[in-house]
Amino acid sequence: MTFRAGFVCIVGRPNTGKSTLINALVGSKVAITSDKPQTTRHVIRGIVHEENGQIILVDTPGIHRPRTLLGKRLNELVRTTLADVDVIAMCFPADQPIGPGDRMIGVDIQELKRSKKVALLTKTDTVSKDKVAKRLMEIQELAEKLEWNWEHIIPISSVKGDNLETLKTVLISILPLSPALYPLGAITEETDEALVGELIREAALAGVHDELPHSIAVVIEDMELREDKKMLNIQAFLFVERDSQKGIIIGKQGTRLKEVGQTARLQIEKLLGVKVYLDLRVKVAPDWQRDPKQLNRLGF
Ligand SMILES: Nc1nc2c(ncn2[C@@H]2O[C@H](COP(=O)(O)OP(=O)(O)OP(=O)(O)O)[C@@H](O)[C@H]2O)c(=O)[nH]1
Ligand SMILES: [Mg+2]
Structure with missing residues (x-):
């Protein structure tokens, strides 16, 4: 064959x-x-x-x-x-x-x-x-x-x-005749950290409109298994571009942010097969989509 x-x-x-x-x-x-x-x-x-x-x-x-x-x-x-x-x-x-x-x-x-x-x-x-x-x-x-x-x-x-x-x-x-290029069973090259950041962004994208989806970026600040290995601690920042957007993302009394965190946490637990504690905070990086320095910092 x-x-x-x-x-x-x-x-x-x-x-x-x-x-x-x-x-x-x-x-x-x-x-x-x-x-x-x-x-x-x-x-x-x-x-x-x-x-x-x-x-x-x-x-x-x-x-x-x-x-x-x-x-x-x-x-x-x-x-x-x-x-x-x-x-x-x-x-x-x-x-x-x-x-x-x-x-x-x-x-x-x-x-x-x-x-x-x-x-x-x-x-x-x-x-x-x-x-x-x-x-x-x-x-x-x-x-x-x-x-x-x-x-x-x-x-x-x-x-x-x-x-x-x-x-x-x-x-x-x-495709060209070639032996397999990746080991059997490998499905992606993405690191766990990158996948986690994307799952948080996906949760944040649901339910927001207009320009806001474009303004969202996520950075994983820290990701570490607790000593008993039963829980993964994740600290993440959700960046937006303006103070008004920060308000929308957080929602009344923090309800929206809480929902985003919960949705993301369940997805991350499903992906990594471990319980997750997610500490998610919103920060403003003014106009980051247009600012070369901020873009570099966010990995673009
Ligand atoms: N009904 C239907 N919807 C689909 C199908 N494929 C994708 N969608 C929907 O189309 C929308 C866009 O899908 P994505 O896969 O994110 O599109 P994309 O081309 O990767 O978009 P970008 O990353 O923004 O370039 C989502 O709401 C999907 O659920 C399909 O086969 N049928
Ligand atoms: Mg896409």
Whole structure:
């Protein structure tokens, strides 16, 4: 039997279902998701192990027209990540028309001759069969306009699990012949600390609106098992950009922050299999999304 392995970079506009897809394919939550655009802010690898191959999925921030230095850095991060993968899989959500944002990404990936290109029509559970057919045509037309070809165009639903097995088979079939690149059973390279920080951010994103989701950043200040090894102590800071946002995050008499802490704690306990004590505090880092110094400090 032949064995294939390699890197598949998942790209697309914000909110197109990239991270949800990665979690569904890996079968475990390696990337946080939300209904707010620009949820993913780092490159995250998720590894799929099959009998005849290994797919290293690379999740990326959604490419968008940047309005802050953070946005600019995230776009640059995607472009450097893209340069070095075997397959580029671009996501188009079935519930939205193809627009200028997609064409901009199309132009970007057109130049990357070395990698094979696959189009994924995501969220097919949200539209009718007719709509799916129409979108598939539009995706084909986009490539024709840019004078290149999709290796495959595959409609999927990560939520329903539709076509995910087919997608795995297709992806392996176009990866290079190679021995496994990661040990069996490894599903991500993220450190526990990074995963914990993201779970806290995910909990904080739920239920906030407008500009606030973008303004949230989480830093794990300390993470240590208690001496009896029965409890993990975590101290974390939740950064926002303004005092008014701090008030919203904390909520009346601290109720919102408490909810965020509880949701995050349960998720962390599930992930790490140990009881958690979470000390979560809110801090203001004025305009951190636009401030190079603050961005560096927060790891961007
Ligand atoms: N109905 C439905 N919703 C989906 C599906 N896949 C993703 N979603 C929803 O779409 C929203 C965005 O999903 P994400 O996976 O966070 O999107 P993303 O492309 O990673 O977004 P960014 O990281 O911001 O670029 C979330 O609310 C998901 O629950 C799907 O197959 N069906
Ligand atoms: Mg994402």
